Amino acid sequence: MLPDIKGMCPFVEDSFSRFPSQSNIYGLCRAGEQELLAATLKGKVVCFRYQDLQRKIRPVAREIQFTYIPVDAEIVSIDAFNKSAPKRGLVVGITFIKDSGDKATPFLNIYCDYEPGSEFNLESIARCIVEMDPVRLCFSSVGMISAYIFTKSVLWLNVLSIDQNRRLTTFGCQNGSVGLSLVNQKGPEILQNWRVQHDSPISTVLLFPSKQQHQSNDTNSSQMETFNLLVTSAIEMAVVYRDVEQYGLSKQLCLAESDQCDAVLCALVVDLDFDGQHELLLGTYGQDLLCYKFHQPMGAFEDKLQLLWKRSFKSPLLSLIYLDLDGDGLRELAVLTLKGLHVLQHSLRTTADLVLHRLSTLASRLPTSSKDQPIKNQDSEESISISNEQRTSTT
Known part of the structure; x- marks a missing residue:
């Protein structure tokens, strides 16, 4: 029987990255398979991922300098998606507001790199702006079509x-x-x-x-x-x-x-x-x-x-994303709060107990002949190996 974990959160906190300024509910997105982009209101974009450093997988948060975002701009939202096949590459959209004196003006910047080998490189993508428009962004993938709704x-x-x-x-x-x-x-x-x-x-x-x-x-x-x-x-x-x-x-x-x-x-x-x-x-x-x-x-x-x-948590929660950040096959829960980014991992003990429980359940459902089959095959392979050794010795 599995332990009763009702009322207990099955996650443990693995890391916390504090941001230079607060974000909002549109400030976190997935960028590729194992990276996150978090935007702060003061015009900064932080890339979060796990890297192999000194033979250990460690979380790394670094700032990405996206071009054509003024220093005094306030980022409203960020999102990203992969191009539809057969094209390749990551597309990043950032909306921000710039105070022009009399009134605040909204902008949309779209970034995408068409150079072969750089289609998924965030440093290269951040320098290649595709389009600018005074609108507000929401990305939505509909089948093979990527639509912008404003x-x-x-x-x-x-x-x-x-x-x-x-x-x-x-x-x-x-x-x-x-x-x-x-x-x-x-x-x-x-x-x-x-x-x-x-x-x-x-x-x-x-x-x-x-x-x-x-x-x-x-x-x-x-x-x-x-x-x-x-x-x-x-x-x-x-x-x-x-x-x-x-x-x-x-x-x-x-x-x-x-x-x-x-x-x-x-x-x-x-x-x-x-x-x-x-x-x-x-x-x-x-x-x-x-x-x-x-x-x-x-x-x-x-x-x-x-x-x-x-x-x-210690501050209000703004956004949630569930993905495999460290590449171990088990997804993490990324929680964006007013102060920064929390990464929660599944409790390994609970997950291991679940795997063992399901393996034992599957094994108990196997027919007796299926359970014995690998042993018989192993015995036959050993007898063939012995016969070959005897034949070689005789020769």
Whole structure:
């Protein structure tokens, strides 16, 4: 049996990098496979990665000098994505505001290096500006197309392809409005639209799939994939709209206690305990990281969201990213706070116990003949080796 870790955070802090000035909820992005870019309000961009230094893997945070960003500029957001195949290279977008005296002017800089061998080199990319425009940036990858969405009232946008021809698009606005659309990508054509009004600014909207047990007429149960929408806001409890493809924004499930830690500023939906089911992470201005998971109480027809654990930090949480930074095959949780970047790693003891438990479970399910087969093969190989040695000796 695995140890009961309910109420305990399965992460341990590996490193903390303090920044020269504070960031914001749009200030962290993934850059390639094992790097992060964090932007601060005072015009600085920091690259975080793990490097092999003196035969040890150590975290390294260094400043990247992006060209054409004035010293007195205030960075609003940063994002990055890889070019669609067959092209290669990393594209970085930075939005900033420059005070021109009478009024502040917004700018967008896009960086990309076309020189062979430098397409993923951040130092080289930072010197190659592609375009400048006075707009605000939000990147979203939609299949093979990278689209830029520019607007003043939308605070967050998320897109999820549900099959080859259709996608779900959702957005959350400063006035509390949440929109959801089902789109035929071949048209393009909007098949359905849903709208709902919340009472405070929307901080995050995230679409994610989940597996649900479906009971058929012949009493045989099967798993059916549905698509859900997580919505967090500044004042209200975070909510999940269930099976939005069928019910739109009418079937709501609240995340209890999510309004007890001040405003929710960021969210993430990932499988943290490796059981194939998603956990919901909420980062709050109240300096707490909350983790929720779906569970179905005894005798209940529908599952609910239960608060699994809570972890406190020393400053408000702004952004969350889950990726493998050190290349060991196990992903880390990067937490951007008002003071800097925390990197949390899975507890190796808990992870090792989980691996051993699953290996023993798989081994117990193997038939007896399958278990003995490797031994028989080994015995036959040894007998062949002995016969060859005897034959050589005789010769």
